[in-house]
Amino acid sequence: MTMLVNVHRDACQADSPPAAFSLGATEYRVEEVLDRWFGSDSTFFKLRADDGNLYILRHDSSLPSTSWTLESFLRQA
DSSP, X not given: OOEEEEEEOSSOOTTOOOSEEXXXXXXXXXXXXXXXXXXXXEEEEEXXXXXXXXXXXXXETXXXXXXXXXXXXXXXX
């Protein structure tokens, strides 16, 4: 099951990385963009959030700009 994510960006450019994102009622600030890659219709961002954990977020470019999903999560010890 894919989890929808609410993403906030600093820049208005379509390809700018997330500055923050919300999962449910919890908001996370992006501390570092570790990687970025492109699929046929998606852009993926590997991020370290202010909770110290790693997240991979996916933006589907064929859908509205609000179409983001959480693809992976890794808790850092």
